[in-house]
Amino acid sequence: MRIALHTRVRADRIDEYEAAHREVPPALAAAIRDAGASSWSIWRSGCELFHLIECEDYARLLASLENLPVNVQWQARMADLLDVVHDYSAEGSEAGLPEVWRLPEA
Structure with missing residues (x-):
């Protein structure tokens, strides 16, 4: 399945957000x-x-x-950088963007 989501980084934290994603923990x-x-x-x-x-x-x-500790730590870090965060709760599974169109496979 393919899921598209929308979140928003704080305007004054873009560089930090991008830097964090260059260092995503291997775990x-x-x-x-x-x-x-x-x-x-x-x-x-x-x-x-x-x-x-x-x-x-x-x-x-x-x-x-x-509730996985490595993800909880990462989400805490992201919460400081984002205005709109990724929702990991059960309700979050309904937050995907609706697909409007896809190029048909040949």
Whole structure:
């Protein structure tokens, strides 16, 4: 399944946000993969952040990560940098952006 999300970085924290993502802890990346994600990318337009996640089951991915210490630490770090954060709760699994169009496969 493919999930698109929107978050927002604080205007005065963009450089810190990007620097943090150059140093994502290997344990966090491994936990994300272990939770079922095969891909996660983030694009930025000004302060707007757009995430694209490919995973087996987004609700399960969130449940696996929500209380995992390495993710809790990372989310605490991100909370200082973001105006709109990624919601890891059960309700967060409904927060994906609706897909409007996709180029049909040939």
